[in-house]
Amino acid sequence: MSTKKNLPIGVFDSGVGGLTVTRAITELLPHEQIIYLGDTARVPYGNRGADTVRRYALNASKLLINEGIKALVIACNTATAHGLEALKHAYPNIPIIGVISPVSREAVMRTERGAVAIIGTRGTISSKCYPAEIQNLLTQLNLDKTIALEQIACPLFVPLAEEGWLQGEVPEKVAMSYLEPLKKTSVDTLILGCTHYPMLRDTIAVTLDSIMPHHVTLLDCAQSTSRDLAGVLSELDLARDTTSQPLPTKERIRFLVTDEPSGFMTTAIRFFGGPIQRPEHVNIIMEDDTNADL
Template sequence: MADRPIGVFDSGVGGLTVLRALRSALPDERFIYLGDTARLPYGTKSGETVTRYAEQAARVLVGRGIKLLVVACNTASSVALGHLAAVFAPLPVIGVIEPGAAAACGASVSGQIGVIATEGTVRGGAYERAIRAVRPAAEVVSIACQLFVALAEEGWVSGPVAEAVAQRYLANVVGERPALDCLVLGCTHFPVLRQAIAAAVGPRVRLVDSAETTAEVVVECLLRSDLRAGHRTRGQDGAGQAGVRFLATDAPARFARVGAVFLGEAIAPEDVELVDL
């Protein structure tokens, strides 16, 4: 079991920010990443639809013999995590909501925490519940920032368009809450827009990205379950990228081009396998 890969899925390429953190924390592990690019975004869809999509994506990864599943999609984590854990038990299933909430609780001094996410994540209220489970007195304000997903997918992560959208979403909210000192980037697409978001909220608000915290939780789970891989020579497992196989449900060439922004390195289009869910 320890030699099996870790499965990671998202509605598109945003989850590659989580994969990036996982690879950094676990250099000896192999990964399979699936981006459901044919059906993104998940954030505007009903909880029932997202749950169905998430189970279909997870089944593809489980069929590839994974040892652990990371749901690198905030919307799917917010509505489908419990369902996936029950359906695929005893496979460990880890989402990004609880690690992000824990990081926010640790980062905020005032206890006033903002969450920016997709419509689906905000509607489900998962971040508010997770934050208050750790810090009951916390005051949480959630803002749906759906256009950030489109900007990230188009690669418009800086410049006047990104800055104007961030200002429209965030400037008034932060201005009306002077004690708000922490903002959770509650969608895996949002970290690549960090510069524009930071400019909109100002230096007093700390930005929290759940990717690194999620990687820490995965490390703990592997150690606890005795599933940590032993040392291996990276790049000698048949994957095009060192230790990673990429799957996409549509447009592999676009996945490779846009995904490079999120992963922080080039992805060869021929290394992206087209799959049908």
């Protein structure tokens, strides 16, 4: 019997956004333990250069791997876009799952009208990581399908989510302003391409209902990634025994942060949707530090 099964899953993000992914994982896989690392000393990643983000992701992941984990989830769109390939290359013996591919695959399979919208931060949208991934998938899966893509940057959704302005007039008006251009498209599937956006899911859904003549399916990178992780653990025989009673949620997850832990708790509880353990402060030694200033 493999003891590797009993190791926790590592989840990495720049801040609190990855907690929506962690919440989805813990709901889907209540027997698994998790170590969450929020690189709060360097948040936000969205505006940093690609090389910088890759270096941050490599060093943060090394810390999690040294803690002993059986799988690694990169619960951050920017770190996935710039770091996933380098991470897979650096750690070939551990399954590493990013947030872009699972939800993109779901979008490709589910769109009936062949029109998908992606909403994300300005950084994610301008990186074109979702269009590239969707194109890859169409080729890989050998699908005889073309998909029209609409990309919309929704930068105010992150502060609204972090500040807890999730419903009501302000978020609805912001959502309307961002999403109204979809009116003249046949988009039937929308990817929430930022780990913060599931917090605003209801407002986004209501707004789309009022704009679009047909139903739009919201796909959430947190949900898709947790389902992908479940599949990978099962396939590699890494899933924990599910016959016993799971531990209470709060005891299943350790939280590590790189800045002072005090600022993390309030927002983290909101994003996780329940009480969490007090985060521990960790230092990340930045190796391969060719940039003297960072």
